[in-house]
Amino acid sequence: MRSNPSDAVTNFKDGVRDGIPIALGYLAVSFAFGIQAVSAGISVMQATLISLTNVTSAGQFAGISVIAAAGSYLEMAGVQLIINLRYMLMSAAISQKVDPKLPTINRLGIAFGVTDEIFGVSITRPGVLSPWFSLGAIVTAVFGWVLGTFLGAFSGEILPASLISALGVALYGMFVAIVIPVARDDRNVLLAAVMAVICSSVFTYAPLLSRISSGTRIIIVTVVISAIAALIFPVKEEEKTADGE
Amino acid sequence: MENNIYIYIAVMAAVTFLIRALPLTLIRQEIKNPFIKSFLYYVPYVTLSAMTVPAIFSATRNPWSAAAGFIMALILAFFRKSLLTVAAGACAAVYIVELFL
Numbered sequence: 001m002r003s004n005p006s007d008a009v010t011n012f013k014d015g016v017r018d019g020i021p022i023a024l025g026y027l028a029v030s031f032a033f034g035i036q037a038v039s040a041g042i043s044v045m046q047a048t049l050i051s052l053t054n055v056t057s058a059g060q061f062a063g064i065s066v067i068a069a070a071g072s073y074l075e076m077a078g079v080q081l082i083i084n085l086r087y088m089l090m091s092a093a094i095s096q097k098v099d100p101k102l103p104t105i106n107r108l109g110i111a112f113g114v115t116d117e118i119f120g121v122s123i124t125r126p127g128v129l130s131p132w133f134s135l136g137a138i139v140t141a142v143f144g145w146v147l148g149t150f151l152g153a154f155s156g157e158i159l160p161a162s163l164i165s166a167l168g169v170a171l172y173g174m175f176v177a178i179v180i181p182v183a184r185d186d187r188n189v190l191l192a193a194v195m196a197v198i199c200s201s202v203f204t205y206a207p208l209l210s211r212i213s214s215g216t217r218i219i220i221v222t223v224v225i226s227a228i229a230a231l232i233f234p235v236k237e238e239e240k241t242a243d244g245e
Numbered sequence: 246m247e248n249n250i251y252i253y254i255a256v257m258a259a260v261t262f263l264i265r266a267l268p269l270t271l272i273r274q275e276i277k278n279p280f281i282k283s284f285l286y287y288v289p290y291v292t293l294s295a296m297t298v299p300a301i302f303s304a305t306r307n308p309w310s311a312a313a314g315f316i317m318a319l320i321l322a323f324f325r326k327s328l329l330t331v332a333a334g335a336c337a338a339v340y341i342v343e344l345f346l
Contacts (some may be wrong), residue, residue: 018328020329021327021328021329021330021332022328024329024332024333025328025329025332028336042250046250046251046254049254050254050257053254053257053258054257054258054261055261056261059257059261060257063253063257066253067248067250067253070248072248073248073252073253073256076253076256076257076260077256077260080256080257080260080261080264081260081264084260084261084264084265085264086288086292087261087264087265088264088265088267088268089268089285089288089292090265090288090289090292091264091265091266091267091268091269092268092269092272092285093285093286093288093289094268094269095268095269095271095272095273096272096275096276096282096285098269100273100274100275104270107266107269107270108266108269108270110269111262111265111266111269111270112262112265112266114265114269116289116292116293116296117328119289120289120293121328123289161306162306162340162343162344163340165305165306165307165310165339165340165343166305166314166336166337166339166340166343167336168304168305168311168339169301169304169305169311169314169315169318169332169335169336169339170332170333170335170336171304171332172296172297172300172301172304172314172315172318172335173314173318173331173332173333173334173335173336174328174331174332175293175294175296175297176297176315176318176319176322176331176335177318177321177322177326177327177328177330177331177332178289178290178293178328179290179293179294179297179322180319180322180323181322181323181325182290183290184323188287189287189290192287192290192291192294193290193291193294194294195291196290196291196292196294196295197294197295197297197298199295200294200295200296200298200299201298201299204299204300205299217295218292218295218296221291221292221295222288222291222292222295225287225291225295226284226285226287226288226291227284229283229284229287229291230280230281230283230284230286230287231280233283234279234280234283235279235282235283235286
C-alpha cells in the first residue's frame with residue numbers, strides 16, 4: 001500500500017488540507033510568541049529559529065522565560081522535559097498507528113511534528129497512518145508556526161488589542177474541534193474529558209495544588225485520568241476498528 | 246544575558262525532539278496489553294481537555310468573552326464543523342462579545 005504513488009499523493013494532499021486550519025490557528029499563537037520573545041530580549045531571527053526547531057507552544061513560552069531569567073541549561077532541559085512529556089504519550093500512541101515496518105527515518109520525521117493538533121488529525125485518520133499524510137500536515141502547519149513567529153517578532157504590537165484578544169482562543173477552539181466530535185459518539189471519551197476538565201480546574205484553583213506548574217498539572221491529569229478511564233472503560237477490539245471516520 | 250542563546254535553543258530543541266522520537270522509534274510492535282492500548286486511546290482527549298479548561302478563560306482580555314468563544318466552539322464542534330470553522334467561530338464570538346463589554 002505504501003509503494004502505490006497515487007496513494008502517496010492522496011495522503012500528502014489530505015495532510016496539507018488538514019494542516020491548513022492548524023497553520024492558521026498557529027499563526028495567531030506564534031504571533032503572540034514572537035511579540036513576547038522580542039520583549040524578552042531575543043532577536044527576530046532567534047525567535048524564528050526557536051519556532052522552527054521546537055514547534056511547541058507551551059514549551060517555547062516557558063523556554064523564553066528561562067532565557068530571560070538567565071537560568072541554567074539544566075533548568076531549561078528540565079522545564080522542556082516536564083512541559084513536553086505529553087508528546088511522549090502521543091508518540092507512543094502514534095507508534096501503534098503506523099505500519100510496523102516503517103523505517104526509522106520516516107519515524108523520526110513523523111516524530112518531529114508531534115504537536116497536540118497534528119497528533120489530533122493524525123490519530124483520527126482511518127486505518128494506518130501514512131508518512132505522506134504526516135509530511136503534508138507538518139510542512140503546512142510548521143510553515144504557519146514559523147511565519148507567525150516571524151511576523152509577531154518583526155511587527156510587534158501593530159495589531160489592535162481587540163484582535164489579539166480574539167485570536168487568543170484560536171488554539172483552544174482547535175482542541176475543542178478535536179475532542180467534541182469523538183466525545184459525541186463515544187460516551188467513555190466524553191466522561192474522560194469531563195473528568196479531565198474537573199481535575200484540571202481543581203488543580204488550577206485549589207490551595208497548594210495551584211502551586212504546581214501548568215506543565216506538571218497537565219501530565220498528572222493526563223496520566224491519572226487516562227489510567228482510570230482505561231481501567232473502568234477498557235477499549236474493546238471491535239470499537240477500535242470502528243472508530244475511524 | 247550571560248549564557249549563550251544558541252546553546253539554550255539547542256537544549257530546548259534536543260530535549261523536545263528526543264521526547265517525541267524515542268517512543269516512535271523504539272516501539273516497533275503492536276502493543277497487545279489491553280490496559281496500555283486503552284490508556285493510549287484516552288490520552289489525547291484527556292490532555293486536550295485538561296489544556297483547554299480552565300486555561301481558555303484567561304486566554305482573552307475578559308473571562309466572559311472567552312466563555313462566549315468556548316461555547317461557540319462547543320456548538321460548532323458538536324455539529325462536526327472543520328477545525329478552521331470552529332477556531333474562527335470562537336475568535337469571532339470573542340471579538341463580538343468584547344465590542345459590548
